[in-house]
Amino acid sequence: MESDQNDLRTRLYRLRRSSLDLAFVGVLAVVGCFVVVSSRTDGSWLEPLFGLPLVLFLPGYALSVALFPTRTGVVASSGEHGAEPPTVVDGVERVVVSTVGSIAVGPLLALALNYTPLGIRLVPVMVSIAGFTLVAAAAGAYRRQNADDVQAARSVTDEQTILSRAKFALFDGGGSPALTVLVAVSLLAAGSTVVYSVADPDRGETYTEFYLLTDDGDELVADEYPEQFRYGHNQSVVVGLHNREQRTEEYGVVVTLQRVGDDNSTATETQVLHRYRTELAPNETDEDRLSLRPTLTGQRLRLRFLLYRDGIPDHPTAENAYRDLYLWVSVRK
Known part of the structure; x- marks a missing residue:
């Protein structure tokens, strides 16, 4: 022992x-x-x-x-x-x-x-x-x-x-x-x-670029996003996608306008303004000019852009989106 x-x-x-x-x-x-x-x-x-x-x-x-x-x-x-x-x-x-x-x-x-x-x-x-x-x-x-x-x-x-x-x-x-x-x-x-x-320099981290652009008259820029909308009138925003997923992807984009609570987070009312689908091959880019017509009025409304892969769900939200972007806007009559 x-x-x-x-x-x-x-x-x-x-x-x-x-x-x-x-x-x-x-x-x-x-x-x-x-x-x-x-x-x-x-x-x-x-x-x-x-x-x-x-x-x-x-x-x-x-x-x-x-x-x-x-x-x-x-x-x-x-x-x-x-x-x-x-x-x-x-x-x-x-x-x-x-x-x-x-x-x-x-x-x-x-x-x-x-x-x-x-x-x-x-x-x-x-x-x-x-x-x-x-x-x-x-x-x-x-x-x-x-x-x-x-x-x-x-x-x-x-x-x-x-x-x-x-x-x-x-x-x-x-x-x-x-x-x-x-x-x-x-x-x-x-x-x-x-x-x-x-x-094969393109092989690496896989992701999708999701961005917003505006037209300054000469070219598309990532600046000067619209803040003031008029109820019932159209205003354009360019939504951009670039596929870096290393495979062909089918995307769905949903644009919503939300009225939020006092915490500036919880949506109390949501209306869908636009939705569309597009398919992109690897390294392909798509920039769509969307004409948006607000259906809500008020100050500090949230204009939200939701990106999905392989189909848009019945109830699109930021939680079930692949990517999301938003702008704070005001809509007056």
Whole structure:
């Protein structure tokens, strides 16, 4: 019983001692994610300070430990006494793999998010990178604890420089074959992602642009929206749509005029002024000039524009709309 307790204490001590770097990586990943996605730090020097390591180093480092858990050890010359070089990862290799792995992990996670409802947006990308780092760090801590801490490691001669060590480890057979494969695959994945992004620049976050324009006499502008209407008289507004959903979409637009309560939020009376449908191919734009005739009178009425996809419901509201816009207008007789 006492020997079991001593063994448990020993394992816990070894885990704490061998995984301090991974714990530090996990803390930095969480802090970096919070700093980048927090609106309180917009434009702050904290964003590059914590964000760049999260994107360019931390996930690759955690991944390298998970794949090659041996913490210490350096690469020996392959010709020394005819011995085979050990399959360990030294500091130079660790930095190389961490950087290359991070460069590959970030784009691949973003590419995966592109095919989910989350899309390629700041918060999902940062959270996914931080989450990947934490999972990889946990796996690395587990594997490192079970690694053979007494594995013999050979010394690198003093004459070798950092560059020669990295070259020998990565290209001259001094490192493990798995490490060379990892670096090659990471570079290939990163390069493929860049080529894919260049070849298909429009693929990314999917959304629909929904906007209002007015005619200033020479061109359509997003300014000088009408504020005064006359009851029974028509006034025009241009409703614009641009399809960035990466597929053909059928849209429905509903224009309502609402009388609202004292809280300027709850509609006490609503009348539909106009509705129409249109179908747009990917990256296609539609700008329709609508002639609106108010059917209510009063001050501070809400002229609301509701956008729907795949059909207009029986009772259109802002809550069930895909997008909505509104103007505050007055209608007099």
